[in-house]
Amino acid sequence: xxxxxxxxxxxxxxxxxxxxxxxxxxxxxxxxxxxxxxxxxxxxxxxxxxxxxxxxxxxxxxxxxxxxxxxxxxxxxxxxxxxxxxxxxxxxxxxxxxxxxxxxxxxxxxxxxxxxxxxxxxxxxxxxxxxxxxxxxxxxxxxxxxxxxxxxxxxxxxxxxxxxxxxxxxxxxxxxxxxxxxxxxxxxxxxxxxxxxxxxxxxxxxxxxxxxxxxxxxxxxxxxxxxxxxxxxxxxxxxxxxxxxxxxxxxxxxxxxxxxxxxxxxxxxxxxxxxxxxxxxxxxxxxx
Amino acid sequence: xxxxxxxxxxxxxxxxxxxxxxxxxxxxxxxxxxxxxxxxxxxxxxxxxxxxxxxxxxxxxxxxxxxxxxxxxxxxxxxxxxxxxxxxxxxxxxxxxxxxxxxxxxxxxxxxxxxxxxxxxxxxxxxxxxxxxxxxxxxxxxxxxxxxxxxxxxxxxxxxxxxxxxxxxxxxxxxxxxxxxxxxxxxxxxxxxxxxxxxxxxxxxxxxxxxxxxxxxxxxxxxxxxxxxxxxxxxxxxxxxxxxxxxxxxxxxxxxxxxxxxxxxxxxxxxxxxxxxxxxxxxxxxxxxxxxxxxxxxxxxxxxxxxxxxxxxxxxxxxxxxxxxxxxxxxxxxxxxxxxxxxxxxxxxxxxxxxxxxxxxxxxxxxxxxxxxxxxxx
Numbered sequence: 001x002x003x004x005x006x007x008x009x010x011x012x013x014x015x016x017x018x019x020x021x022x023x024x025x026x027x028x029x030x031x032x033x034x035x036x037x038x039x040x041x042x043x044x045x046x047x048x049x050x051x052x053x054x055x056x057x058x059x060x061x062x063x064x065x066x067x068x069x070x071x072x073x074x075x076x077x078x079x080x081x082x083x084x085x086x087x088x089x090x091x092x093x094x095x096x097x098x099x100x101x102x103x104x105x106x107x108x109x110x111x112x113x114x115x116x117x118x119x120x121x122x123x124x125x126x127x128x129x130x131x132x133x134x135x136x137x138x139x140x141x142x143x144x145x146x147x148x149x150x151x152x153x154x155x156x157x158x159x160x161x162x163x164x165x166x167x168x169x170x171x172x173x174x175x176x177x178x179x180x181x182x183x184x185x186x187x188x189x190x191x192x193x194x195x196x197x198x199x200x201x202x203x204x205x206x207x208x209x210x211x212x213x214x215x216x217x218x219x220x221x222x223x224x225x226x227x228x229x230x231x232x233x234x235x236x237x238x239x240x241x242x243x244x245x246x247x248x249x250x251x252x253x254x255x256x257x258x259x260x261x262x263x264x265x266x267x268x269x270x271x272x273x274x275x276x277x278x279x280x281x282x283x284x285x286x287x288x
Numbered sequence: 289x290x291x292x293x294x295x296x297x298x299x300x301x302x303x304x305x306x307x308x309x310x311x312x313x314x315x316x317x318x319x320x321x322x323x324x325x326x327x328x329x330x331x332x333x334x335x336x337x338x339x340x341x342x343x344x345x346x347x348x349x350x351x352x353x354x355x356x357x358x359x360x361x362x363x364x365x366x367x368x369x370x371x372x373x374x375x376x377x378x379x380x381x382x383x384x385x386x387x388x389x390x391x392x393x394x395x396x397x398x399x400x401x402x403x404x405x406x407x408x409x410x411x412x413x414x415x416x417x418x419x420x421x422x423x424x425x426x427x428x429x430x431x432x433x434x435x436x437x438x439x440x441x442x443x444x445x446x447x448x449x450x451x452x453x454x455x456x457x458x459x460x461x462x463x464x465x466x467x468x469x470x471x472x473x474x475x476x477x478x479x480x481x482x483x484x485x486x487x488x489x490x491x492x493x494x495x496x497x498x499x500x501x502x503x504x505x506x507x508x509x510x511x512x513x514x515x516x517x518x519x520x521x522x523x524x525x526x527x528x529x530x531x532x533x534x535x536x537x538x539x540x541x542x543x544x545x546x547x548x549x550x551x552x553x554x555x556x557x558x559x560x561x562x563x564x565x566x567x568x569x570x571x572x573x574x575x576x577x578x579x580x581x582x583x584x585x586x587x588x589x590x591x592x593x594x595x596x597x598x599x600x601x602x603x604x605x606x607x608x609x610x611x612x613x614x615x616x617x618x619x620x621x622x623x624x625x626x627x628x629x630x631x632x633x634x635x636x637x638x639x640x641x642x643x644x645x646x647x648x649x650x651x652x653x654x655x656x657x658x659x660x661x662x663x664x665x666x
Contacts, residue, residue, distance in 0.1 A: 154547025
């Protein structure tokens with residue numbers, strides 16, 4: 001067992017003929033993911049790394065039974081790609097694309113509320129269940145199957161923590177990057193809920209950062225609805241107010257969204273907060 | 289990207305929001321001409337992209353064109369919070385009776401635009417939120433329907449506005465929302481929206497912050513960028529496609545990924561020093577980008593050591609190592625460097641640096657410790 005992706009994942013790659021799409025399709029196949037189809041409008045009938053390309057998501061589903069989609073489409077076209085996948089009945093849509101306008105995401109989320117699709121991202125590294133399926137751009141080899149569930153707003157910072165866990169022989173059940181944008185498809189709480197009911201997961205690591213108040217809401221959820229231990233790390237203790245730190249969502253606005261507030265919110269509900277990435281593994285090991 | 293007051297108000301005017309007659313001047317002589325044309329008292333307002341212009345002496349009232357010229361002479365060239373004033377807006381002075389705040393932004397938790405209004409206009413909304421949060425009224429806006437008339441009316445009644453103003457207020461609020469959406473703004477704000485002696489509503493000051501990610505479809509707005517208002521290094525970084533924020537510490541850092549870049553800044557602090565910058569070179573950065581990033585970091589004279597932290601995924605460590613050497617060729621420096629490379633092609637990367645007598649650290653903690661020691665000259 002695991003959450004979101006696994007042996008049953010039949011993956012469709014939107015934007016498969018692009019440079020990024022083609023490169024990561026190969027990487028995902030090498031990792032063992034079942035990549036069953038690709039979609040690039042106007043390029044139906046082509047093949048990329050022995051994967052058939054279709055013009056539309058509907059056609060791809062009908063021909064291959066794809067149940068999950070990953071999007072490597074440029075930001076101007078990615079919102080449309082998300083909507084097409086959701087409308088066609090894909091259950092899980094993972095959007096890697098960075099730089100989607102916020103108002104586009106407002107409309108996308110609004111539309112998704114009326115479909116059964118779950119969106120992960122955008123602006124995220126994707127989802128991986130070690131040894132089963134990699135639906136994303138993360139380096140697969142640093143992961144190892146185990147019982148720690150990870151959820152993060154970041155990419156490379158997650159790899160850093162995964163590496164530290166793996167170095168201490170602490171494997172992962174599933175690692176989920178929910179993305180660094182101010183409006184995304186899936187929240188920390190959504191993923192915490194999935195980990196709480198996943199029999200494979202014994203411990204959860206949450207990696208947050210400055211901006212917004214999702215971490216504070218997650219702390220409340222942990223206090224009231226979770227039995228499994230959670231360890232956290234919050235990036236941006238030294239970030240100044242009013243400046244965007246790379247991620248569109250990483251900004252302290254009107255004095256809100258500081259790392260200090262988030263750390264305090266977690267500590268108040270008994271969640272241990274690491275001061276540096278490597279310390280996460282140490283804190284997890286102490287409680288396993 | 290922030291727009292100046294005069295740019296923001298011109299946009300608002302296109303959407304039916306009344307603004308005072310006025311124009312921009314770059315010299316005292318131009319200021320006099322504008323004031324003459326307007327006649328009567330005017331306000332001379334510095335156009336810089338920071339708050340608190342009034343307190344800094346950057347906004348003054350002139351009785352006539354002589355005084356407008358004198359005040360423009362005083363204000364032009366002034367420095368406000370590190371930014372030099374090179375333009376003033378000359379607006380006809382309004383007869384202000386009441387000041388209202390009206391703004392639209394995105395509420396992250398509700399995932400919708402929200403319109404906010406307060407009878408405490410003329411001060412920063414954050415201050416009102418702290419002191420008297422009960423005086424701020426907020427409404428979420430349905431993305432499909434937009435701001436509805438009744439919502440605007442409800443806000444007006446919440447503010448305690450007289451009935452005579454309700455229709456004007458509704459037009460202004462709906463215009464502001466359309467401007468917000470059609471410009472892809474992350475903030476559109478009228479502060480203050482004033483009630484004048486002749487019973488009119490007037491947007492005396494305004495501000496628009498645009499969503500950088502949407503600029504690709506707003507070429508006209510993108511051209512409004514005032515490059516003189518940007519820190520030189522931040523401008524260079526933007527043009528090179530690098531995310532850079534200058535800070536005040538002594539250790540420069542170059543990292544791939546925003547979260548990891550913040551974590552790297554934090555660990556520098558944890559080991560007793562301060563980061564000089566935030567810098568994310570992005571995924572898949574090639575040697576030339578690394579070189580551009582390094583010269584931006586080194587352009588800060590406070591930098592006493594540089595820490596490279598690369599977790600290779602899409603980014604290849606050998607490319608980064610080559611970029612570092614290339615940059616050092618172009619920008620020779622005595623500043624000591626610590627490198628930490630892991631992930632894709634890390635062996636090749638370390639090899640390249642070893643051949644150039646550059647040390648590599650094994651972990652992020654070790655790298656931070658070394659960088660702090662080097663910055664202290666020990």
